[in-house]
Amino acid sequence: MKKQFIFFLFLVSGMLSFHSNAFAQMDSTTKLATRHIVPPFVSDGQTYRALVTSGQNAEFHATFFSGTTYRLGAASGSADGNLIFSVYSYDPNTGERFLLFTNSQHNYAPYWDFKVNSTVEIVIEASLNPASGKDSGFAIMAIGFKQ
Amino acid sequence: MKLNLPNNLILLSAVFLMASCTSTPDGPGADSLINKDSLSVTGLKVKGQSFMMPSPMIVADMIKKSGALYDKNMMNPVSNLSKYSDGMKQSLNLGIYGADLGYVTMYENTGDAMDYYKTVVQLGTSLKITGSFDANLMKRFSDNVGKKDSILSLVGEAYQRSDKFLRESEQDDAAALILAGGWIESIYFALNVYKQKPVENVSVRIGEQKGTAAGIVKVLTDLNKPEYADLIKLFAELNDSYQKIQIKYTFAEATNDETNKVTTINGKTEVTITPEQLADLNAKVNAVRDYITK
Numbered sequence: 001m002k003k004q005f006i007f008f009l010f011l012v013s014g015m016l017s018f019h020s021n022a023f024a025q026m027d028s029t030t031k032l033a034t035r036h037i038v039p040p041f042v043s044d045g046q047t048y049r050a051l052v053t054s055g056q057n058a059e060f061h062a063t064f065f066s067g068t069t070y071r072l073g074a075a076s077g078s079a080d081g082n083l084i085f086s087v088y089s090y091d092p093n094t095g096e097r098f099l100l101f102t103n104s105q106h107n108y109a110p111y112w113d114f115k116v117n118s119t120v121e122i123v124i125e126a127s128l129n130p131a132s133g134k135d136s137g138f139a140i141m142a143i144g145f146k147q
Numbered sequence: 148m149k150l151n152l153p154n155n156l157i158l159l160s161a162v163f164l165m166a167s168c169t170s171t172p173d174g175p176g177a178d179s180l181i182n183k184d185s186l187s188v189t190g191l192k193v194k195g196q197s198f199m200m201p202s203p204m205i206v207a208d209m210i211k212k213s214g215a216l217y218d219k220n221m222m223n224p225v226s227n228l229s230k231y232s233d234g235m236k237q238s239l240n241l242g243i244y245g246a247d248l249g250y251v252t253m254y255e256n257t258g259d260a261m262d263y264y265k266t267v268v269q270l271g272t273s274l275k276i277t278g279s280f281d282a283n284l285m286k287r288f289s290d291n292v293g294k295k296d297s298i299l300s301l302v303g304e305a306y307q308r309s310d311k312f313l314r315e316s317e318q319d320d321a322a323a324l325i326l327a328g329g330w331i332e333s334i335y336f337a338l339n340v341y342k343q344k345p346v347e348n349v350s351v352r353i354g355e356q357k358g359t360a361a362g363i364v365k366v367l368t369d370l371n372k373p374e375y376a377d378l379i380k381l382f383a384e385l386n387d388s389y390q391k392i393q394i395k396y397t398f399a400e401a402t403n404d405e406t407n408k409v410t411t412i413n414g415k416t417e418v419t420i421t422p423e424q425l426a427d428l429n430a431k432v433n434a435v436r437d438y439i440t441k
Contacts, residue, residue, distance in 0.1 A: 042299045046326075063358055064412065065209065089414050091396040092358055100401040101410045113409040119355045119416045120396070145208070147296060 026138055032075035034142040036111035041071045041144030048141040052076070052128055058139045060124040061090075064116045069146040073111040074103070074126060076139050081108040082132040083139055090121040097123060104129075113146075207249040207333070213349050215340040217254040222247040223332070223440045225266045230441075234274065235374060238321040239439045241270040242328020245302075250336060252299055257292045264288055267305070274321060276308075284308075320370045327363050327382070330356075331435050338429045350425060354418035360389040381438055385431040393419040 030047050037043045050058030064070055076083040086102035103109045108129060126139035223243050231237045248263040284305060291297035334356060341349045364386045367379045399413040 039296060039300070042296075043304070045302070045305075061358075061362070063355065065352065065355065066416075067212070068208075069409075087410070089396070089398060089412065091398070092394060093396065096398075098398045098414070100412055101403065106403075106405065106408075109408060111408070113407070115409055115411040117411065117413060117415075119352075119418075120412055120414050121358050147208070147299065 026140070028078055029075050029138055029140045030142075032078070032080070032110070033073045033140040036073040037071060037142050037144035040147045042147055044143045044145065046143070048143075050126065050139050051136070052126060052139045053136040054128055054130070054134070057125045057127045060126070060141055062122045062124065062143070064114060064120050064122050066116055066119045068116055070114045070116065071111055071144040071146070072114065072124070073142040073144070074139070075110060076126075076128060076137040077132065077134055079132075080110040082129050082134060082137065083110075084108065084127050084129050085139075085141070086125045087112075087114065088123045088125070090123050092121050207246070207253040207336070209352055210250070210336055210340050210349075211253045213340060213344060213346065215344050215349075217251075217256060218339070218343070219256075219259060221336055221339050222250065222259075222263070225262050227440060228266055228269060231270070234321065235324060235378070236439070237270055237273050238324035239328035239378075241267065241274065242325040242330070243332045243436075243439060244270060245325065246329045246332035246336070248302055252295060252302055255293070255295050260298065261289070261292060271305075320372060323366050323370060327367060328439060330359060330363060331432060331439065334428075334432050335436050338425070338432055341425065350420050351418045353425065353428065354392045354394070354420040355416070357389045357392050357394055360386045378435075378438065381431075381435045385428070385435055388424070388427045388431050391427075392424055395419075 026049065030049075034043065034047065048060050050060075052058045072085070072087070074083045074085045084102065084104045086104070087100045088097040089100055090097050101112060101114070103112060106112070124141065126141065128134050128137055128139075223240065225244075228240075228244075231240050244263055244267050248260065248267055251259040251263055284301065288298065288301050291301065334353065337349060337353050341353065360382075364379065364382050367375055367382060395417045397415045397417075399415065401413055402411045403409075404411070
């Protein structure tokens with residue numbers, strides 16, 4: 001019975017440690033994604049997260065409003081360049097998507113600004129950079145808007 | 148109560164295995180352990196896609212830029228706080244008061260900003276979002292009253308901390324309700340500003356929220372909570388009105404400025420919204436807001 005109880009405690013502490021480790025990893029990745037949202041950019045107050053595995057995309061849908069400049073910060077894992085993010089405009093009537101930007105054509109930049117002349121529906125696709133050697137990870141995005 | 152250890156061990160082993168399969172995606176060898184759908188800690192998830200709701204501060208910024216004057220009567224009075232005793236109403240009104248705080252901050256009304264900040268803190272405490280509004284943040288807020296950029300940054304930080312806390316504690320429903328409350332208050336502001344100053348760019352901005360209206364209904368419905376039925380019905384009626392608005396999108400190539408890391412989005416969206424549609428939206432938004440605040 002005593003052995004079972006010790007095993008029970010071991011399992012509980014293992015679980016807690018696993019979850020705390022996962023959140024610590026997310027925290028450090030979140031810091032990486034949000035560190036470029038600095039004045040004159042103000043955070044929209046949210047971080048957007050998705051678990052992605054190699055070869056899979058996570059999708060984020062948003063509306064970018066006219067007359068606003070947005071900054072998108074993106075990260076996965078503990079270093080810049082692990083995440084590929086592509087921004088598409090989206091026609092809500094036809095569902096058609098048009099590529100506007102992908103950081104894979106810009107040295108895997110960890111952030112990029114978007115100046116919006118006319119309000120547009122946006123789809124952001126995030127996937128792991130094969131060069132990162134990661135098979136899975138959290139894609140974390142942060143959005144700021146220029147004051 | 149006596150613990151039934153063998154049964155608990157089986158249960159805990161199963162939970163532990165689930166945790167192992169989902170919690171350390173960046174760890175070594177994690178690929179073989181990942182369960183693709185079980186720990187997608189997303190924003191607001193709609194059919195596997197993350198849905199970004201516009202920040203109330205973005206709408207407040209748009210209202211300020213429209214040239215509309217500050218109107219305290221538009222906001223939910225802080226004296227209403229005592230009416231909200233259940234978690235659903237507290238979450239929704241945290242969103243409402245958060246949008247109010249964004250609004251007063253944009254207009255640099257320091258006295259009202261402090262009142263609304265305190266109200267947001269009280270609601271956050273009731274919802275046990277403790278770490279989001281700690282004494283240090285409160286002090287920084289007090290120290291920076293009157294400095295718009297600093298206050299905006301602190302409001303953003305408080306939002307970010309709340310959002311993070313709610314998701315980590317698996318309170319996605321509270322996070323969704325807060326954002327839905329914030330959104331409805333923003334649209335309520337925009338509709339009132341349009342009455343005060345009926346200019347096209349405000350009505351267009353209201354119409355542009357068509358996609359968000361549909362997204363909110365999906366998000367709230369996905370939560371699958373019977374107690375939200377009345378709220379969802381009101382949002383669905385608002386969405387029905389929104390779907391009558393015509394939006395036409397014409398794509399144009401974006402231009403990239405590599406040096407400054409800026410892409411200019413050149414496509415054009417045309418919104419056709421009639422005065423009747425605006426009046427209909429006004430009635431539906433008022434119905435949702437009344438349900439939340441009264």
